[in-house]
Amino acid sequence: MSAFDAIESYARMGVWAQAAALAPLLLFLVLAGCGRADNEEKAKKNVPLVSVETVTTGEVVRSIDLTAEVVPIETVQIGSMVEGPIGFCPWRESDRVEAGQKLIEIDREMYRAEVKAAEAALTVARAKLDDLKAGTRPEEIGKAREGVLEAAESAKFEESDLERVAQLVETGALPGEELDKGRVKQVAAEARLNAAHRQLEMLEAGFTRTAVAVQDAVVQEAQAKLELAQARLNECAIVAPFAGTITKVFVRQGDMAAMKAPLLEMADLSSLVVRCAVPEANAAETHQGMKAQVWLDALPGKSLPAEVARVFPELNSRMRTRTIELTITDDVELVPGMFGRVQLILESVRDAIVVPVHAVVVTPTGASVVFVAMDGKASQRKVQTGIEEGGRVQIVSGLNPGDKLIVSGHEKLKDGMHIRLPGAPGDGQSKGKTGAVRSGDGPNRPKEVGR
Numbered sequence: 001m002s003a004f005d006a007i008e009s010y011a012r013m014g015v016w017a018q019a020a021a022l023a024p025l026l027l028f029l030v031l032a033g034c035g036r037a038d039n040e041e042k043a044k045k046n047v048p049l050v051s052v053e054t055v056t057t058g059e060v061v062r063s064i065d066l067t068a069e070v071v072p073i074e075t076v077q078i079g080s081m082v083e084g085p086i087g088f089c090p091w092r093e094s095d096r097v098e099a100g101q102k103l104i105e106i107d108r109e110m111y112r113a114e115v116k117a118a119e120a121a122l123t124v125a126r127a128k129l130d131d132l133k134a135g136t137r138p139e140e141i142g143k144a145r146e147g148v149l150e151a152a153e154s155a156k157f158e159e160s161d162l163e164r165v166a167q168l169v170e171t172g173a174l175p176g177e178e179l180d181k182g183r184v185k186q187v188a189a190e191a192r193l194n195a196a197h198r199q200l201e202m203l204e205a206g207f208t209r210t211a212v213a214v215q216d217a218v219v220q221e222a223q224a225k226l227e228l229a230q231a232r233l234n235e236c237a238i239v240a241p242f243a244g245t246i247t248k249v250f251v252r253q254g255d256m257a258a259m260k261a262p263l264l265e266m267a268d269l270s271s272l273v274v275r276c277a278v279p280e281a282n283a284a285e286t287h288q289g290m291k292a293q294v295w296l297d298a299l300p301g302k303s304l305p306a307e308v309a310r311v312f313p314e315l316n317s318r319m320r321t322r323t324i325e326l327t328i329t330d331d332v333e334l335v336p337g338m339f340g341r342v343q344l345i346l347e348s349v350r351d352a353i354v355v356p357v358h359a360v361v362v363t364p365t366g367a368s369v370v371f372v373a374m375d376g377k378a379s380q381r382k383v384q385t386g387i388e389e390g391g392r393v394q395i396v397s398g399l400n401p402g403d404k405l406i407v408s409g410h411e412k413l414k415d416g417m418h419i420r421l422p423g424a425p426g427d428g429q430s431k432g433k434t435g436a437v438r439s440g441d442g443p444n445r446p447k448e449v450g451r
Contacts, residue, residue, distance in 0.1 A: 047418045047419060047420045048378075048417065048418075048420065049409055049421075049422065050409035050410060051407055051409060051421070051422060052373045053359075053404075053405050054404060055353060055355060055401050055404075056354075056401060057352060057354070058351075059348065059350050059351075060348075060349050060386075060387045060392070060394045061345050061348045061349075061387065062345075062347040062387040062388075063343050063344055063345045063389070064282055064344050065341065065343055066278065066342040066344055067339070067341055067342070068276035068326070068339075068341065068342045069274070069276070069338065070273070070274055070275075070296070070334050070335065070336055070337065070340065071273060071336060072268060072269060072271050072336050073272075073325075074271045075265070075266070075267040076241060076265070077262050077264075078104065078263045078264050078266065079260050079261060079263060080238075080257040080260065080263055081259065082108060082232075082236055082257070082259065083256070083258060084107055084108045084236065084256070084257060085107050085255070085256055085257070086104060086105070086251055086253055086255050086256070086257050086263075087105050087106065087107040087253065088104060089103075089251060089253045089255075090253070091246045091264060092249060093246055093247060094245060094246065095245070096245055097240045097243065097244060097245075097246065097266065098240065099242050099243045100240060101239060101240045102238070103239060104238040104263050105236060105237045105238070106236040106237075106257050107236070111232045111233040114232065115226070115230055115233050117229075118222065118225045118230075119226055121225065121226075122219070122222035122223055122226050125215070125218045125219040125221075125222040126219050128218070129212070129219050132215050133212060144196070144200040145200055147199065148196040148197055150196075151192045151193040151195070152196075154193070155189035155190050155192070158185045158190075161182060162182040162185070165178050165182040166179055238263070244266045244268040244269070245267060247266060250262050251263050251264070267336065269336070272334045272336065274294055274306060274340060275324070276324060276326070276342050277316070277319065277322065277324075278321060278323075279320075280315060280320045280322070282344075282346060283315060283321070286324060286344070287308070288309065288310065288311055289308060290307070290308040290344060290345060291305070291306075291307060292342050292345060293306065293342070293343045293345075294306045294328060294340050294341070295340055295342075297338070297340065298338050298339075304328045304329075305329050305330060306326040307326060308324055308325070308344075312324065347387060349386070349387060352386070352387075352395075353394065353395040353400075353401065355392065355395055355405055356407050357388060357392060358391075359406065359407040359410070360383065360385060360393060361410065361411075367382055369381060369383065370406070370410075371405075371406040372399075372403050372405055373404040373405075373406055373419060374404070377417065377418055378406060378415065378416070378417045380414070380415035383395050383396075383399060
């Protein structure tokens with residue numbers, strides 16, 4: 001007989017009898033209800049309490065942190081090519097100089113004297129060449145013609161005298177040796193006449209091309225000697241190779257300059273860049289135009305946007321790093337030697353799904369999974385992760401914007417398991433608390449996150 005049948009039978013009995021009979025039954029029902037309530041309370045406590053976060057999209061970047069230094073691209077150390085006392089050096093640090101302006105002058109009187117001697121030799125050689133190119137003067141030609149006439153008269157006289165001597169020798173008036181002497185004088189007179197004719201012809205024709213060429217070579221030799229002497233003297237005066245600022249001065253006027261010793265340093269402060277070294281692991285993916293953020297110790301708390309302007313073509317063989325140069329896009333005053341830190345952005349993805357990294361669980365098989373709250377249950381999703389940044393990781397596949405991602409209390413969850421959210425009855429928390437948590441508020445991140 002059921003409890004309801006017993007109550008109905010007892011209803012036919014008297015009041016007192018009914019009360020006496022119902023007392024044990026009512027006690028049984030109360031005890032049964034209390035037991036059921038306790039079981040339900042225990043069941044609720046066994047359901048895991050989790051926190052959720054709505055999946056959203058945003059920008060995620062992959063970057064590396066580097067140390068950097070501000071350096072000028074255009075910088076030079078001025079050294080001496082000659083020895084001697086410094087006669088000119090009026091500069092101090094931070095002085096501004098223009099391109100071609102004299103910086104240092106070394107006194108060397110010997111070099112000045114060599115230049116003067118070379119200039120005089122060149123002047124003489126050029127004068128001789130001009131004289132040859134101008135040809136013979138009319139006075140010289142007239143004199144040569146007179147010489148020809150004189151030689152002709154002398155030859156004519158000797159020829160007549162030879163004929164007279166020959167006649168006397170035939171008559172016996174003169175000995176035979178006088179005839180030989182006459183012949184010698186006549187031959188000599190003919191030779192002088194021929195020489196006078198050749199001299200006249202040469203003067204009338206002018207100097208030969210060979211003579212002019214030889215003298216022209218003498219001029220070129222003198223010119224080369226002058227240039228050599230001038231080059232030695234020019235080494236005593238050092239000029240600025242470009243417009244810039246004096247950064248260091250090592251000597252003063254009156255000091256003795258030694259060959260190849262540094263005299264001063266200068267730099268073009270408009271060519272300042274931020275230079276840093278990229279590790280070999282990231283060297284291949286570094287390229288011109290990459291974005292970065294720079295923080296300088298001299299400007300605390302100020303983030304400066306920058307861009308990679310130059311990537312060096314090879315790695316440093318000793319440090320195994322690749323040097324890059326960045327230019328800061330903001331208008332900020334830089335000073336050579338400033339130390340800074342750089343965040344170089346290697347990769348950036350817009351509208352990416354990003355979740356707290358500790359919400360991703362790595363299974364024993366190596367797969368990456370997350371849990372999503374759906375209809376009071378935990379739904380397991382296999383995901384593919386991407387870029388990780390600042391405690392959050394990109395989800396390439398497996399989640400959609402708007403999903404309720406379980407970010408806390410998911411360590412022992414299984415697919416399809418019932419879950420409780422903060423604020424639900426029986427969780428022991430205030431109903432006014434939200435179920436969402438921020439990155440870093442939940443349990444420790446997993447030991448491994450798939451990429």
